[in-house]
Amino acid sequence: MATKAQAKYKGDSRRLLLAFDIGTTFSGISYSILDPGRIPEIRPVTRFPSQERVGGDNKIPTVIYYNAAGKPVAFGAETLKEGIEADAEESGWVKAHWFKLHLRPQPAPGTAASETPIPPLPPRKTVIDVFKDYMGYLLKCAKAYIEDTHGSIVWNSVKDNIMYVLTHPNGWGGPQQAQMRDAAVRAELIPDTVEGRERVTFVTEGEASLHFCLSNGLAIHANDENSGVLIVDAGGGTIDITAYRRLADKSFEEISIPTCYFQGGIYVTMRAEKHFKSLLRRTRFEHDVPVLTTKFDRSTKHVFKNVDEPHHIQFASIRERDQALNIRGGRITVEGNVISTFFEPSVTCVVKAINEQRTSAHFPIKSVFLVGGFSASNWLYEQVRDAIQPLGITVSRPDTHVNKAVSNGGVSFYLDGVVTSRVSRYTYGIRICNRYNPEKEEHLQRAHLVETHSVHGGKILDNIFSPILHVNTRVNETKEFRGSYCCYGTDINSLKSYTARILSYSGPSQGPMWIKEEPDNYDVVCTVEADTSAVKPDLTYSEEKKTYYCNLAFEIVLLFGLTELKAQIAYRENGVEKRGPAQVMYGA
Numbered sequence: 001m002a003t004k005a006q007a008k009y010k011g012d013s014r015r016l017l018l019a020f021d022i023g024t025t026f027s028g029i030s031y032s033i034l035d036p037g038r039i040p041e042i043r044p045v046t047r048f049p050s051q052e053r054v055g056g057d058n059k060i061p062t063v064i065y066y067n068a069a070g071k072p073v074a075f076g077a078e079t080l081k082e083g084i085e086a087d088a089e090e091s092g093w094v095k096a097h098w099f100k101l102h103l104r105p106q107p108a109p110g111t112a113a114s115e116t117p118i119p120p121l122p123p124r125k126t127v128i129d130v131f132k133d134y135m136g137y138l139l140k141c142a143k144a145y146i147e148d149t150h151g152s153i154v155w156n157s158v159k160d161n162i163m164y165v166l167t168h169p170n171g172w173g174g175p176q177q178a179q180m181r182d183a184a185v186r187a188e189l190i191p192d193t194v195e196g197r198e199r200v201t202f203v204t205e206g207e208a209s210l211h212f213c214l215s216n217g218l219a220i221h222a223n224d225e226n227s228g229v230l231i232v233d234a235g236g237g238t239i240d241i242t243a244y245r246r247l248a249d250k251s252f253e254e255i256s257i258p259t260c261y262f263q264g265g266i267y268v269t270m271r272a273e274k275h276f277k278s279l280l281r282r283t284r285f286e287h288d289v290p291v292l293t294t295k296f297d298r299s300t301k302h303v304f305k306n307v308d309e310p311h312h313i314q315f316a317s318i319r320e321r322d323q324a325l326n327i328r329g330g331r332i333t334v335e336g337n338v339i340s341t342f343f344e345p346s347v348t349c350v351v352k353a354i355n356e357q358r359t360s361a362h363f364p365i366k367s368v369f370l371v372g373g374f375s376a377s378n379w380l381y382e383q384v385r386d387a388i389q390p391l392g393i394t395v396s397r398p399d400t401h402v403n404k405a406v407s408n409g410g411v412s413f414y415l416d417g418v419v420t421s422r423v424s425r426y427t428y429g430i431r432i433c434n435r436y437n438p439e440k441e442e443h444l445q446r447a448h449l450v451e452t453h454s455v456h457g458g459k460i461l462d463n464i465f466s467p468i469l470h471v472n473t474r475v476n477e478t479k480e481f482r483g484s485y486c487c488y489g490t491d492i493n494s495l496k497s498y499t500a501r502i503l504s505y506s507g508p509s510q511g512p513m514w515i516k517e518e519p520d521n522y523d524v525v526c527t528v529e530a531d532t533s534a535v536k537p538d539l540t541y542s543e544e545k546k547t548y549y550c551n552l553a554f555e556i557v558l559l560f561g562l563t564e565l566k567a568q569i570a571y572r573e574n575g576v577e578k579r580g581p582a583q584v585m586y587g588a
Contacts, residue, residue: 007039007415007416008037008038008039009034009035009036009037009038009039009040009415010036011034011036012036013036013161014033014034014035014036014157014158014161015033015034015158015161015162015163016031016032016033016034016146016158016159016161016162016163017031017032017033017034017040017162017163017165017411017414017415018030018031018139018142018162018163018164018165019031019164019165019166019167019208019407019408019409019410019411019414020135020138020164020165020166020167020407020410021167021205021208021406021407021410022062022100022131022134022135022138022166022167023059023062023100023235023236023237023373023406024062024098024100024101024235024236024237024238024264024266025061025062025097025098025235025236025237025264025265025266025373026059026060026061026062026236026373027059027060027061027062027076027134027138028044028045028058028059028060028406028407029044029045029138029141029142029145029407030042030043030044030045030407030408030410030411031043031045031142031146031411032411032415033146033150033154033158040415042215042408042411042412042415044058044407044408045058045141045142045145046058046145047144047145047148048060048076048077048141048145049075049076049077049078049141049144050076050077050078050080050081051076051077058407059373060075060076060077060141061076061077061079061080061097062076062097062098062099062100062134062236063075063076063079063095063096063097064079064095064096064097064099064130064133064134064137065078065079065084065088065093065094065095065096066093066094066095066096066122066125067091067092067093068091068092068093070122070123070124070125072133072137073093074093075133075134075137076137076141079095094122094123095119095122096119096121096122096125096130097119098118098119098237098266099119099121099127099130099131099134100237101118101237101262102118102121102127102130103127103131103172103176103179103180104169104171104172104176104262105171105172105173105175105176127179128179128182128183128186131179131180131183131187132183132184132186132187133187135183135184135187135189136187136188136189139187139189143155143159162189162199163199163201163414164184164189164190164199164200164201165200165201165202165203165410165411165413165414166180166181166184166200166201166202166203166410167202167203167204167205167208167406167407167409167410168180168202168203168204168205169204169205169235169237169238169240169260170204170205170206170238170240170241170242170258170259170260171238171240171259171260172204172260173425173525173565174525174526174564174565174584174586175525175526175586177202177564177586178585178586179586180200180202181197181200184200185197201414201563201564202563202564203409203410203413203414203563204240204242204258204563205233205235205238205240205372205406206231206233206240206241206242206258207242207409207413207419207563208233208405208406208407208409208410208412208413209231209233209240209242209369209371209372209405209406209409210231210242210244210252210409210418210419211408211409211410211412211413211416211418212371212398212405212406212408212409212412213231213369213371213398213405213409214412214416214418215408215409215412215416216398225245225246225247225248226245226363226364227245227363227364227365227366228243228244228245228255228361228362228363228364228365228366229243229244229245229246229365229366229367229368229369230242230243230354230357230365230367230368230369230393231243231244231368231369231371232350232353232354232368232369232370232371232372232375232384233371233372233375233405233406234264234265234350234370234371234372234373234374234375234380235264235265235372235373235374235406236264236265236266236373236374237262237264237265237266238260238261238262238263238264239260239261239263239264239346239349239350239353239372239374240258240259240260241258241259241260241261241350241353241354241357242254242258242259243255243256243258243357243361243365244419245363247420250418251418251419251420251421252418252419252420252421253419253420253421253422253474254419254421254422254423254474255361255362255363255423255474256357256360256361256362256423256472257360257423257424257425257471257472258423258425259353259356259357261349261353263345263346263349263350264346264372264374265301265346265373265374265377267345267346268301268342268343268346269293269296269297269301269342271341271342271345272293272296272297272301272339272342273289273293273296275338275341275342276289276292276293276296277289279325280292280325283322283325285316285320285322285325285327288315288316291315291316292313292315292332295313295314295315296313299313300313300334300339301342301377302376302377303378304336304339304340304343304377304378304379305378305379305382306336307336307337307339307340308336308337309336310333310334310335310336311333311334311336311339312331312332312333312334313331313332313334314329314330314331315330315331315332316330317330318330340379343377343379343380343383346374346380347379347380347383347384347387350380350384351383351384351387351388354368354384354388354393358391358393360472362474365393366392366393366394367393367394367395367396368384368388368393368394368395368396369396369397369398370384370395370396370397371397371398371405371406372405372406375397381395381397420476420477420561421474421475421476421477421561422474422475422477422560422561423472423473423474423475424469424470424471424472424473424475424560425471425504426471426504426505426506427467427469427470427471427504427505427506427512428467428468428469428481428502428503428504428505428525428558428560429465429466429467429468429469429483429502429503429505430465430466430468430483430485430500430501430502430503430556431462431463431464431465431466431501431503431515432464432465432466432485433451433453433460433461433462433463433464434460434461434464435458435459435460436450436458436459436460436461442513443461446461446514449461449462452544453488455488455489455490455542455549456488456540456542456544456545456549457542457544457545458542458544463514463515463516464513464514464515465503465505465512465513465514465515465522466483466485467483467505467512468481468482468483468502468556468558469481469558469560471505475560475561476561477559477561477562478559478561479559479560479561480557480558480559481557481558481559481560482555482556482557482558482570483555483556484553484554484555485500485553485554485555485556486551486552486553486554487532487552488549488550488551488552489537489549489550489552490549490550491550492537492550494550495532495535495537495550495552496531496532496533497529497530497531497532497533498529498530498532498552498554498569499527499528499529499530500527500528500530500556501524501526501527501528502524502525502526502527502528502558502565502584503515503522503523503524503525504522504523504525505518505521505522506521506522506523507521525565526565526584526585526586527584527585527586528556528567528582528583528584528585529582529583529585530554530556530567530568530569530580530581530582530583531569531580531581531582532552532554532569532571532580534571534578534580535552535553535554535569535571535580536573537550537551537552538550538551538552538553539551553571553572554569554570554571554580555569555570555571556569556582557569557570557579565584566584567582567583567584568580568581568582569581569582
């Protein structure tokens, strides 16, 4: 049933809102037709090619088959057709699956994500290529569904006025958003213009899940500003955990740093596959491991709920048997206590993450909601519930539609936007140099690093970190964070633009300063390019070089409270603050 948003749409023309939740294993689409003065309805797409059964489904596999020429030949539910594996092998098709993980930030060494190989991309394909193809397919599916449900007249009235919401894991940021937006351009969802690119909005899966819970009437401590709720979005690839509290005006704020773990449902399947490979190595069943793994992934994983109950997986001819391997009639018997070990790292991850959020949150956590496809596992849910509820925290999950939580929540996010404050994940700033001052102990200790500035000739220390926003800071959507800076040039023309790399610091120091002393804890988040041609430089005399040079003073202004980083520059002109344009760029 469609879920209604509370407010009437205030736009002046009809518009279509599409939310794409491209998951690691399954994807979904939700939409809303926005008519001026009418209350929008949030609807899921429930019919897809090769999945048109009565009642429909809200998700399709995130899978593409490519032929030898690199052309897509099957998408989504089409890749589940009977015999398609044989067709693929005979025709030389290549399967692209779990490709979303190729977009992830580099995982930390020693984590499950770093130690688990992910399927390679098809030959000569980049992750943006595959995203482009899949986004184009989702748009075709949305078009066909809307035309069938509402009529082609409705589609034709909105096809040139579509806003997109793309969801992504909590741990992703600007670089991943930039690549997804590039894929949307290449898929011709939007034109490659400033206005076109602004038609794509991003939201984390954790925040989208909060909106889903709210729009489905789940009780989230509506009258208690002093307690929080934890949203656990357990998906195929990632487990995203975000803590919120509800404010008096019914908006929400994050109350801890959101987290993202690569311990979703696919990791259970990969551990099962490893077990089957070890068990059947050097037996006549060795080549049946892929079929056995697929059967486990599609059935056993979802129904498992008791360590005392063995499960029988049919994977070979009924004439096959091997008593030593527990294979009878082509079925292998796997004990429940063995299956539980496939789940154990993921269960432990969720329980540990909830406890860490309890410790770090600015307000006490009183309830936990599990959403996402992996949360449909009774074993996962019951293990988490049994570990967490004795702490005085209620653990719940929606009865229905857990698989469309993120796409529906993406639409609700765009319409309602109830989260008005977020928590900074890292300390952000830029690299600067300072005049060397031997009276400062920290400068004197680094006297051997002193350099001569190329413009003003003074003695400087370089590679100093200048923070603009500190970690674990609650950031309102409209709050600006500033840093005051100067740049120098030998003439005015050299100062018409300024480029700064925004760094994030993830180390233990409360006052990070010397970049080269902790190089592994600093990462380049993005580059801000500012047009400074309107800023009037000062002429300053250099005692060292006995000549004048240009000195440009301005501020970098960053907005961190939105779902995307925004930047501007600020400067003074006759005592009045002026703003100039700045562009945030990711990648090379």
